[in-house]
Amino acid sequence: MMPVVLVHGGAGTVPEYRQAPNLAATRAAAESAWLLLQSGRSALDVVEHAVKMMEDNPLFNAGVGSHLNEVGEIEQDAMIMDGSMLNSGGVTCVKNIANPIHLARLVMNKTGHVLLSESGAHKFAHAMGIPTVPTAQLITEYRKNLWEKRRGQANPAVPDEGSKGTVGAVAIDRNGNVASATSTGGQNYKMIGRVGDVPCIGSGGYADNELGAVSSTGDGEAIMKVVLARLMLFHMEQGKEPFEAADLALQHLVRRTGGTAGLIAVTPKGEWTAHCVSEHMVWAGATQGQRYYGLKRGDKYVQEVDE
Numbered sequence: 091m092m093p094v095v096l097v098h099g100g101a102g103t104v105p106e107y108r109q110a111p112n113l114a115a116t117r118a119a120a121e122s123a124w125l126l127l128q129s130g131r132s133a134l135d136v137v138e139h140a141v142k143m144m145e146d147n148p149l150f151n152a153g154v155g156s157h158l159n160e161v162g163e164i165e166q167d168a169m170i171m172d173g174s175m176l177n178s179g180g181v182t183c184v185k186n187i188a189n190p191i192h193l194a195r196l197v198m199n200k201t202g203h204v205l206l207s208e209s210g211a212h213k214f215a216h217a218m219g220i221p222t223v224p225t226a227q228l229i230t231e232y233r234k235n236l237w238e239k240r241r242g243q244a245n246p247a248v249p250d251e252g253s254k255g256t257v258g259a260v261a262i263d264r265n266g267n268v269a270s271a272t273s274t275g276g277q278n279y280k281m282i283g284r285v286g287d288v289p290c291i292g293s294g295g296y297a298d299n300e301l302g303a304v305s306s307t308g309d310g311e312a313i314m315k316v317v318l319a320r321l322m323l324f325h326m327e328q329g330k331e332p333f334e335a336a337d338l339a340l341q342h343l344v345r346r347t348g349g350t351a352g353l354i355a356v357t358p359k360g361e362w363t364a365h366c367v368s369e370h371m372v373w374a375g376a377t378q379g380q381r382y383y384g385l386k387r388g389d390k391y392v393q394e395v396d397e
């Protein structure tokens with residue numbers, strides 16, 4: 091089995107001045123994840139690592155740099171899924187946690203549940219010895235300015251245009267196990283308690299060794315309405331190739347919801363795709379001897395490397 095890892099840093103419209111840094115950070119996460127995968131670590135470890143790296147980077151809307159809700163607080167969502175047994179863990183509306191993806195993995199590993207929310211997730215984090223961080227440590231000037239801008243608008247509940255900056259990763263390891271991980275701060279000025287697609291199994295991500303692993307990004311409510319990640323895998327179950335399956339799922343989302351989104355996916359055979367219907371989706375990937383990346387819809391740059 092040829093291992094593959096892909097990561098994304100969100101779908102939407104990335105402002106020009108953020109394009110180069112976002113792409114560089116996404117490629118760095120893919121490269122670091124690849125080194126782990128190549129050393130024999132599991133797909134699950136690799137996707138958690140990639141997403142954690144992006145949560146730690148203030149450029150992305152996850153971990154530090156998350157969007158603020160209507161009262162200026164952070165509420166983060168994350169989900170991880172292991173394709174070998176269909177095990178999954180998620181958290182929603184967590185506030186003072188630096189790496190929600192790690193907490194999601196603990197939900198998967200240490201509880202009999204799939205998703206923990208807000209106070210229950212915080213109580214569980216405390217029991218697992220995960221330290222809380224002051225909210226101020228997770229809030230960036232960039233997100234604060236976007237929030238201030240929305241606060242002055244007549245109908246601030248309408249979602250922002252522009253990049254959502256959600257992060258995600260998918261991988262297949264040398265044993266043929268696939269995994270998916272996704273993390274987000276959600277939308278700017280969202281209502282308190284709003285749950286997006288990311289922690290909802292089948293919407294923000296899915297992983298099944300028989301079909302593949304997918305991570306979604308884009309308009310959360312639109313993604314949830316069509317259960318986007320599982321919809322793509324449904325098309326693969328019907329015999330479609332990964333790109334066509336992603337395209338069918340994304341076109342359905344556009345036609346039925348008017349929203350926008352992007353997907354990254356790997357298959358049990360080591361095929362992969364990165365596809366979006368938004369103007370941009372920053373993504374990067376790696377297989378033995380090759381690196382891939384893209385930013386604008388339809389981009390696919392390939393770089394040969396000696397290793």
Ligand code: GLY
Pocket residue numbers: 254256274275276277286287288306307308309310311
């Ligand atoms: N797709 C991220 C969100 O809408 O929450």
